[in-house]
Amino acid sequence: MNSTIILKGNILYTPNPSALVSIQQGYVIAVDGVVVHCGESIPTVYTEYDVVDYGDNLIIPGFVDTHAHAPQYCNRGLGMDKELLPWLETYTFPEEAKFIDPDYARLVYGAFVHDLWRNGTTRSILFGTIHKDSTLVLMELLQKAGLSAYVGKVNMDRNSPEFLIEETNQSLADTKVWLDASAQFGPLVKPIITPRFVPSCTSELMTGLAKLAKEYDVPVQSHLSENHGEIDWVASLHPESSNYTDVYYEHHLMGTVPTVMAHCIHLSDVEMDRMAETQTMVSHCPYSNVNLSSGIAPIRKLIERNIPIGLGSDISGGHIVSMAKVLTEAIGLSKMKWAEVDPNYAPLTLSEAFYMATKGGGQFFGHVGSFEKGYELDALIIDDTSLFDLNERSLEERLERWLYVGDDRHIIERYVAGRVVPSPKG
Amino acid sequence: MNSTIILKGNILYTPNPSALVSIQQGYVIAVDGVVVHCGESIPTVYTEYDVVDYGDNLIIPGFVDTHAHAPQYCNRGLGMDKELLPWLETYTFPEEAKFIDPDYARLVYGAFVHDLWRNGTTRSILFGTIHKDSTLVLMELLQKAGLSAYVGKVNMDRNSPEFLIEETNQSLADTKVWLDASAQFGPLVKPIITPRFVPSCTSELMTGLAKLAKEYDVPVQSHLSENHGEIDWVASLHPESSNYTDVYYEHHLMGTVPTVMAHCIHLSDVEMDRMAETQTMVSHCPYSNVNLSSGIAPIRKLIERNIPIGLGSDISGGHIVSMAKVLTEAIGLSKMKWAEVDPNYAPLTLSEAFYMATKGGGQFFGHVGSFEKGYELDALIIDDTSLFDLNERSLEERLERWLYVGDDRHIIERYVAGRVVPSPKG
Structure with missing residues (x-):
């Protein structure tokens, strides 16, 4: 197939148990469902592809x-x-x-x-x-x-x-x-x-x-x-x-x-x-x-x-x-x-x-559960705007809060191996 | 005021810590916000009043x-x-x-x-x-x-x-x-x-x-x-x-x-x-x-x-x-x-x-948190039909399940001291 997708948003993942990586307005890029890049910008070779821009939402592994x-x-x-x-x-x-x-x-x-x-x-x-x-x-x-x-x-x-x-x-x-x-x-x-x-x-x-x-x-x-x-x-x-x-x-x-x-x-x-x-x-x-x-x-x-x-x-x-x-x-x-x-x-x-x-x-x-290179792209897009707060928070704090007090209502998109997964109920 | 309300549904409450009372298709009746009767039928003196029928929903204290x-x-x-x-x-x-x-x-x-x-x-x-x-x-x-x-x-x-x-x-x-x-x-x-x-x-x-x-x-x-x-x-x-x-x-x-x-x-x-x-x-x-x-x-x-x-x-x-x-x-x-x-x-x-x-x-x-006579009528109406199940369950089991896996989406009405409380957001 050779399909390339680029997701943009606030990216969080854990390459190891003690490292919660966060990238403000970053990009995760996958080819044929496998991550080829995750970082603050788009490498030149991928600049021709469309970007799915999730704005201020969080992007985390499935x-x-x-x-x-x-x-x-x-x-x-x-x-x-x-x-x-x-x-x-x-x-x-x-x-x-x-x-x-x-x-x-x-x-x-x-x-x-x-x-x-x-x-x-x-x-x-x-x-x-x-x-x-x-x-x-x-x-x-x-x-x-x-x-x-x-x-x-x-x-x-x-x-x-x-x-x-x-x-x-x-x-x-x-x-x-x-x-x-x-x-x-x-x-x-x-x-x-x-x-x-x-x-x-x-x-x-x-x-x-x-x-x-x-x-x-x-x-x-x-x-x-x-x-x-x-x-x-x-x-x-x-x-x-x-x-x-x-x-x-x-x-x-x-x-x-x-x-x-x-x-x-x-x-x-x-x-x-x-x-x-x-x-x-x-x-x-x-x-x-x-x-x-x-x-x-x-x-x-x-x-x-x-x-x-x-x-x-x-x-x-x-x-x-x-x-x-x-x-x-x-x-x-x-x-x-x-x-x-x-x-x-x-x-x-x-x-x-x-x-x-x-x-x-x-x-x-196998290689699942991270946005590192070589990992299958499973991802959730989290829109936490309805979780009321009057303070500026770091991405880590926003993740912590969603994990503790959020629910399925805030998950607005799911990806498995690079593909959007629609509701099984249609 | 002397307002009388009658709620009908599947009633559950705990008059004491070891007694979870359940009444299938029961009635709780309040006058001026205070419970005067809770049971399987309506006493003759209240038969003239309208009944708010909550069908198969659960009625529990707030x-x-x-x-x-x-x-x-x-x-x-x-x-x-x-x-x-x-x-x-x-x-x-x-x-x-x-x-x-x-x-x-x-x-x-x-x-x-x-x-x-x-x-x-x-x-x-x-x-x-x-x-x-x-x-x-x-x-x-x-x-x-x-x-x-x-x-x-x-x-x-x-x-x-x-x-x-x-x-x-x-x-x-x-x-x-x-x-x-x-x-x-x-x-x-x-x-x-x-x-x-x-x-x-x-x-x-x-x-x-x-x-x-x-x-x-x-x-x-x-x-x-x-x-x-x-x-x-x-x-x-x-x-x-x-x-x-x-x-x-x-x-x-x-x-x-x-x-x-x-x-x-x-x-x-x-x-x-x-x-x-x-x-x-x-x-x-x-x-x-x-x-x-x-x-x-x-x-x-x-x-x-x-x-x-x-x-x-x-x-x-x-x-x-x-x-x-x-x-x-x-x-x-x-x-x-x-x-x-x-x-x-x-x-x-x-x-x-x-x-x-x-x-x-x-x-x-004071007298709050129960449907016993003399208690202020605080109540929640719980519609648990969206909690998928193919089995018949007792009212106690339905309550247990809602408490464990349900959420605010299943609360369809709230009463405080006998009055319906609409959303504060309007």
């Missing part, structure tokens, strides 16, 4: 949600008085069972995809259900919407309600069929191997899924160390492993292909070392960890060990789709860890949390 | 914000990387100084009052600044808007920037002039004596303010035990008092007239006993306590001691005006206290937090 359960969308904001395991039994499993019907899936997934779009989540890593056809519906809707995602057909063959349990070989066979069918989607929508979590997957299933991940060169997502009851359960199911993390590791679900693990709240030092060694990404889901009373993840320790970290909405353990709100909640929780638990856990800075919600999670997709 | 700084409205969502004392110096004091100009005040207060209206805060307890004229402007705007509030001219005569410090006698004289001028406002907008906090008020000022409170029969608001640096400061300023709480008590700012104290995070048991004995209300401000890294207030302990508790947005230590969001944050913080600090602090239930945001804070205004 948000990356590294963990959400699309089929739980109808349950968001419900059952907030429960911990993980009873919450799964009461709200989650009965809802997920309905996705045996692809027509039901199409309605819910359509609403969910629209909400991703509305909130500026340009990339996401999603759980579907065990149902391959419904999972393909979700992928189709994302592709049609122009949003990018990794989407997983869930696998579970033990310790689950009868209506959600798979026979091991059938689970693997369905996964293969689904992986083959996923090839129909473009580069923006891709499959991810998705064992639900250790308690609901036999060793045989985990081993088979690891083989498929390698064979198809597909990444892996799952849950790790969210809740004390869950951790004890895993220990009793796998006495042969020295910890929860190593159950995944010993089944080759970490360290072979890229892997992202949601939560990671109660990891031991040894487990953190394993995460670092395998460069397994942590999807930190602050709202979910609060709602289900799971605890506060040791984010500062994970950062110090150089473990990759993204942020997740965890719909519907988390209730908020907006990654702007998820990132401010991550900052808040880190402050409470510092104030109430241990002053060695320095709170997250705005820059660190913004990085996690953009480039931090974006690295799972 | 929200009560027991602590907010109106002049800090422009600063919301800024400086979130600072603790209390540096945050006051950098952001708060310079902004408050501008309110020497009543025209500046009128612009900011107008925007703030509109935001209260937008978010369904029908009653609030507000700090102004030291400037009596601007404080009267805030009262005038609230009165015109039809919202109810206690509003305080702030007093500070030590340890403050030169541009915000008052001479003690002038501070008291101004307060008297302002109290007299406040008589022009109706029953919905009333003055409240407002020493900023101990570090910025001399003993002489505190004693004089306590006398004025008694003379004019006006309640008192201030801050208490928010931050360790602040607490140490108070201890060094008042070695004669055994604790921070007793500085107020010994100056007759607690236990004489009704008093509300914001924060109360780090109270000792003895201080909690004093709060209980004097029935001083705690204004719990969860977002502010997170943003300024102050810590998690021991709400369960305060409840167990029968201390009255309301919730506060604490604009702009807190960034969120919506009390629906403040109450869900209060629940979340209480879960983190339980999970990370001490399992004896049982998390707040939805019912308890909703009570705090309505009747709990409302008791400061």
